[in-house]
Amino acid sequence: MTEKFDIIVVGAGILGVASAYYLQKNNPDKTVLLVDSQPDAGQANTAMSAAAIRNMFSSSTNQLLTDTSIDFFRHIHDDLKFDLTLHLCGYLWLLSEQQFKEPSVQTWMQRMEANDIAYRVIEQKELQQLIPGLVCEFSAEDEEAALMHLNNVDYALFGAECGVLDPSLLVQFYKSEFLKLSKVKPRFNLRVDSLLLEAQPSLGLPGEPLVWQQKQVTGIRTSQGNIHADKVVVAVGPWTNTLLDPVGIPSYVKAKKRQLFMVAASDHPPLEELLFTKGFSDTGFIPFTILPSGGVYVRGVPEEKSFWIGCADKVGRAYKYTMDEEDYSGERAYYENSVYPVLSKYFPAFANIRPGNMWAGDYAYAVDAIPLIYEHSGVLVVTGASGSGIMKADAIARIADALYRGEPKATLYGGRTIPADSLGLTNRKVEVESVLI
Numbered sequence: 001m002t003e004k005f006d007i008i009v010v011g012a013g014i015l016g017v018a019s020a021y022y023l024q025k026n027n028p029d030k031t032v033l034l035v036d037s038q039p040d041a042g043q044a045n046t047a048m049s050a051a052a053i054r055n056m057f058s059s060s061t062n063q064l065l066t067d068t069s070i071d072f073f074r075h076i077h078d079d080l081k082f083d084l085t086l087h088l089c090g091y092l093w094l095l096s097e098q099q100f101k102e103p104s105v106q107t108w109m110q111r112m113e114a115n116d117i118a119y120r121v122i123e124q125k126e127l128q129q130l131i132p133g134l135v136c137e138f139s140a141e142d143e144e145a146a147l148m149h150l151n152n153v154d155y156a157l158f159g160a161e162c163g164v165l166d167p168s169l170l171v172q173f174y175k176s177e178f179l180k181l182s183k184v185k186p187r188f189n190l191r192v193d194s195l196l197l198e199a200q201p202s203l204g205l206p207g208e209p210l211v212w213q214q215k216q217v218t219g220i221r222t223s224q225g226n227i228h229a230d231k232v233v234v235a236v237g238p239w240t241n242t243l244l245d246p247v248g249i250p251s252y253v254k255a256k257k258r259q260l261f262m263v264a265a266s267d268h269p270p271l272e273e274l275l276f277t278k279g280f281s282d283t284g285f286i287p288f289t290i291l292p293s294g295g296v297y298v299r300g301v302p303e304e305k306s307f308w309i310g311c312a313d314k315v316g317r318a319y320k321y322t323m324d325e326e327d328y329s330g331e332r333a334y335y336e337n338s339v340y341p342v343l344s345k346y347f348p349a350f351a352n353i354r355p356g357n358m359w360a361g362d363y364a365y366a367v368d369a370i371p372l373i374y375e376h377s378g379v380l381v382v383t384g385a386s387g388s389g390i391m392k393a394d395a396i397a398r399i400a401d402a403l404y405r406g407e408p409k410a411t412l413y414g415g416r417t418i419p420a421d422s423l424g425l426t427n428r429k430v431e432v433e434s435v436l437i
């Protein structure tokens with residue numbers, strides 16, 4: 001006899017776990033099975049993340065998704081006393097004068113103002129006082145800087161309501177809340193080989209479903225046999241195409257590799273001083289800082305006395321159809337030849353220090369860099385977080401649940417609402433996101 005549940009959630013990354021939680025919470029009579037090929041929840045890209053959280057986006061949609069999610073994370077951490085290692089150290093975008101004046105940056109600032117997203121502009125003089133170890137200007141004789149097209153730092157945009165957290169603790173929160181409510185034990189180490197597409201109703205004809213029959217995804221195929229459900233939620237991040245393409249359901253996501261390099265600050269006094277930069281927030285360490293050239297960014301990890309260094313390389317870094325095993329490996333040569341030269345010009349404290357550890361994962365990019373949440377042929381697709389799935393997770397999961405319940409609007413944490421179908425394919429109503437890392 002085949003098993004049957006009301007809902008199967010495939011993928012227990014942050015988006016799958018948070019979705020499973022809201023689906024179970026708001027549909028208490030339904031049975032929800034959570035499935036993942038990994039040994040536990042949050043082991044894939046969620047674990048690889050820099051887990052920085054910001055509401056400083058250019059699109060009103062991403063601002064709403066992140067602002068309400070961050071408020072919920074603060075609620076978990078401060079009110080529910082569930083430690084997320086949440087630090088509001090801020091985000092600091094370093095910009096040249098030319099970048100600051102670009103229409104895209106001006107629109108970004110205008111939209112933040114219109115939507116009450118807190119930020120302030122810091123000018124070079126103040127910035128230099130706050131971070132004495134930052135090189136803001138390169139002389140005309142600096143051949144290296146010229147060769148690498150390094151921009152001067154004339155301005156910074158600082159967002160105080162942004163910061164960092166531990167993504168595994170966030171996963172743990174949603175997973176433990178889900179387990180309190182669910183009657184069904186999640187199944188880990190279980191790979192979904194494909195979705196089951198069946199004729200509705202089945203007439204028992206050879207070759208079903210035939211082209212003239214109505215079709216619906218009715219479950220999943222696994223090594224433990226077929227498991228049926230009225231709704232299959234596909235929350236598999238950069239593997240979305242592997243499940244949707246074989247049954248002909250559109251997905252519109254592409255994968256792209258992203259890497260992080262851990263550089264220890266202990267035993268290097270200038271780096272330690274940089275890490276514990278005061279003056280931006282009461283956390284007493286450096287904000288998540290994005291350099292004005294090369295896409296290089298710096299995330300302080302005070303618990304480890306280290307930095308995680310990343311890079312949002314755009315053209316030149318391949319888009320992929322799906323994530324491969326090799327995408328989990330950091331590339332030392334990439335750090336040494338691409339990231340380090342830029343990083344050490346702006347922050348000489350990093351000079352001659354090699355990363356002690358490195359790792360990587362994939363982003364699941366949507367074309368407009370706004371998440372994709374939609375129903376199609378019995379599937380509820382939750383994907384396309386575009387490199388910012390941790391910080392949007394709570395809102396995305398609430399929208400998925402509202403769609404499942406057929407609600408016209410999803411109510412996000414704090415009471416703001418969004419049309420439940422606005423991140424779908426048919427009635428998609430979003431501005432293209434331009435502030436990507």
Ligand SMILES: Cc1cc2nc3c(=O)[nH]c(=O)nc-3n(C[C@H](O)[C@H](O)[C@H](O)COP(=O)(O)OP(=O)(O)OC[C@H]3O[C@@H](n4cnc5c(N)ncnc54)[C@H](O)[C@@H]3O)c2cc1C
Pocket residue numbers: 010011012013014015016035036037038041042043044045046047048049050051052053190191192193235236237238239243258259260360361362363364383385386387388389390391392
């Ligand atoms: C280097 C890096 C830095 C990042 N930094 C940030 C950041 O600072 N802030 C931020 O918000 N986001 C960041 N992100 C992005 C963030 O990690 C993702 O947006 C988020 O983790 C997406 O969650 P997900 O649940 O969609 O995907 P995942 O965490 O990848 O989860 C998908 C799950 O599906 C499972 N799965 C896949 N296929 C199958 C199958 N066939 N059967 C069963 N299970 C399957 C996988 O095992 C996995 O557990 C970063 C990502 C990377 C790689």
